[in-house]
Amino acid sequence: MAYSDKVVDHYTNPRNIGTLDKSSKTVGTGLVGAPECGDVMRLQIQVNDVTGMIEDAKFKTFGCGSAIASSSLATEWLKGKTIDQALEIDNMDIVEELALPPVKIHCSVLAEDAIRSAINDYRIKQGLEPLVAEKSHH
Amino acid sequence: MKLPIYLDNNATTQLDHRVFEVMTPFFLENYGNAASKSHAFGWKAEEAVDYAREQIATLIGANEKEIIFTSGATESNNLAIKGVYEMYAAKGNHFITVSTEHKAVLDACKHLEKLGAEITYLQVGGDGLIKVEQIEEAIKSNTVLVSVMYGNNELGVIQPIREIGKLCNSKGVLFHTDATQTVGKIHVDVLADNIDLMSFTAHKMYGPKGVGALYVRRKNPRVKVTAQMDGGGHERGMRSGTLNVTGIVGFGKACELARLEMESEAKRLSQLRDKLENALLKLEESYVNGSSEHRLPHTTNISFKYVEGEGLMMGIKDIAVSSGSACTSASLEPSYVLKNLGLDDELAHSSLRFGLGRFTTEEEIDYTIDCVTEAVNKLRDMSPLWEMFKEGIDLKSVQWSEH
Ligand SMILES: Cc1ncc(COP(=O)(O)O)c(C=O)c1O
Ligand code: FES
Numbered sequence: 129m130a131y132s133d134k135v136v137d138h139y140t141n142p143r144n145i146g147t148l149d150k151s152s153k154t155v156g157t158g159l160v161g162a163p164e165c166g167d168v169m170r171l172q173i174q175v176n177d178v179t180g181m182i183e184d185a186k187f188k189t190f191g192c193g194s195a196i197a198s199s200s201l202a203t204e205w206l207k208g209k210t211i212d213q214a215l216e217i218d219n220m221d222i223v224e225e226l227a228l229p230p231v232k233i234h235c236s237v238l239a240e241d242a243i244r245s246a247i248n249d250y251r252i253k254q255g256l257e258p259l260v261a262e263k264s265h266h
Numbered sequence: 267m268k269l270p271i272y273l274d275n276n277a278t279t280q281l282d283h284r285v286f287e288v289m290t291p292f293f294l295e296n297y298g299n300a301a302s303k304s305h306a307f308g309w310k311a312e313e314a315v316d317y318a319r320e321q322i323a324t325l326i327g328a329n330e331k332e333i334i335f336t337s338g339a340t341e342s343n344n345l346a347i348k349g350v351y352e353m354y355a356a357k358g359n360h361f362i363t364v365s366t367e368h369k370a371v372l373d374a375c376k377h378l379e380k381l382g383a384e385i386t387y388l389q390v391g392g393d394g395l396i397k398v399e400q401i402e403e404a405i406k407s408n409t410v411l412v413s414v415m416y417g418n419n420e421l422g423v424i425q426p427i428r429e430i431g432k433l434c435n436s437k438g439v440l441f442h443t444d445a446t447q448t449v450g451k452i453h454v455d456v457l458a459d460n461i462d463l464m465s466f467t468a469h470k471m472y473g474p475k476g477v478g479a480l481y482v483r484r485k486n487p488r489v490k491v492t493a494q495m496d497g498g499g500h501e502r503g504m505r506s507g508t509l510n511v512t513g514i515v516g517f518g519k520a521c522e523l524a525r526l527e528m529e530s531e532a533k534r535l536s537q538l539r540d541k542l543e544n545a546l547l548k549l550e551e552s553y554v555n556g557s558s559e560h561r562l563p564h565t566t567n568i569s570f571k572y573v574e575g576e577g578l579m580m581g582i583k584d585i586a587v588s589s590g591s592a593c594t595s596a597s598l599e600p601s602y603v604l605k606n607l608g609l610d611d612e613l614a615h616s617s618l619r620f621g622l623g624r625f626t627t628e629e630e631i632d633y634t635i636d637c638v639t640e641a642v643n644k645l646r647d648m649s650p651l652w653e654m655f656k657e658g659i660d661l662k663s664v665q666w667s668e669h
Binding site: 145147161163164165190195 | 572577615
């Protein structure tokens with residue numbers, strides 16, 4: 129199965145690889161997936177606690193090319209968004225943008241899970257209620 | 267050096283030009299049916315088939331009458347297993363095989379289970395090998411067949427075939443081996459190994475796809491299998507169907523070339539394989555899967571911990587290899603062969619199989635070493651697991667989200 133040009137581009141030049149200080153109150157960290165499943169994604173957001181704007185986003189991913197591309201794209205999209213806007217990112221947007229084939233949809237689901245998980249972590253640190261009714265895809 | 271580089275010779279091999287050359291006249295001019303006894307077209311085809319049968323038999327130390335042509339090793343395995351089950355039903359219904367066999371063996375056994383067979387699936391050790399004692403313990407009074415593959419397609423490990431053959435012979439149990447990856451790569455001798463039935467195929471040894479053989483012993487004991495394909499009664503009644511003359515001619519030539527070149531090739535390939543393996547093992551946290559002592563000369567299977575196999579293959583896109591990673595399979599399950607070694611799923615996901623072949627050059631191996639090393643390092647830089655490992659976090663202690 130051939131990869132789309134966009135997947136190849138994100139894989140070859142991944143955006144925003146890296147690590148933010150996970151102990152900081154303004155950083156939200158999402159770690160999703162499991163090594164036994166062959167995919168683990170860590171996505172972090174740096175939030176301005178005055179404006180509620182995501183100022184920086186970083187990822188590291190253990191997974192296939194589509195998983196790497198999905199998380200790279202997610203960090204790109206997250207930057208400059210508010211938390212509420214970030215919550216609107218749907219895995220199917222990622223599927224569409226990267227032209228992922230059906231067998232790779234779960235890689236995009238993982239990216240969406242990672243976004244929600246990072247936001248939750250941030251909310252908890254800020255003393256807010258965690259999001260409820262997290263979409264279950266599995 | 268031409269890109270891409272082909273290092274997936276356990277999946278299939280490139281047709282050798284010398285094989286292609288002897289095949290071409292049989293596509294165009296010599297199109298007779300080997301079963302036509304009444305004219306020169308048929309005689310010519312039959313003669314060519316007989317010659318190929320001899321070339322094939324010689325490679326494995328068999329008599330040409332013991333070669334039954336099939337469409338490939340999948341069919342040979344099915345014919346051996348199902349054919350023995352039917353033919354020897356009066357003798358018993360218990361078969362012994364191994365959990366790391368090819369699906370063609372395992373699924374044929376599963377099929378028989380539904381028909382009332384009793385199958386014992388033995389577990390291999392961490393090195394991928396089965397012990398003769400395990401088989402000895404499993405043999406019962408109603409055991410009819412033991413089926414153990416010769417060289418494993420994913421790991422390259424070689425089972426103790428000669429000892430198993432001897433044991434089976436002494437117990438009066440038939441012994442089948444799937445030698446698809448082995449014939450033509452290392453010396454195989456059906457007599458010395460006490461093999462009663464043996465599956466192999468042309469396309470793994472620089473011959474054409476779609477033609478294979480089942481060796482069926484004719485003496486001490488005389489073995490028979492019930493045909494699974496009914497029809498004109500070809501191949502001594504064990505496999506009907508007009509023979510694939512062109513393919514068989516190529517198969518014969520491929521066996522002859524293998525016989526002549528095997529020894530020097532095995533030496534050359536094991537040197538190249540060792541060079542590749544030693545260089546890649548210099549990477550931290552990389553491991554060879556399966557025994558490196560009892561192994562085919564051209565295969566190595568290596569796990570690069572904290573890097574996912576499919577992601578890695580994408581990073582070495584000019585090199586054709588395969589991976590045990592689930593991401594490469596539709597089922598999202600990692601390789602059952604690697605799991606059977608007792609490997610953590612995580613390591614199975616991180617594996618690459620390199621299968622060298624007749625046309626592999628040293629230059630290609632050098633390129634592969636550089637390319638894989640670079641890709642592994644790059645992917646580790648973006649792997650959260652690598653970062654955690656480097657921080658000394660025990661990954662087993664982490665609460666992973668259910669997936
Ligand atoms: C060990 C083993 N057995 C059987 C087969 C099937 O061979 P064929 O493609 O000729 O049906 C293969 C090839 O994939 C193999 O590696
Ligand atoms: S991470 Fe397994 S298919 Fe993408």
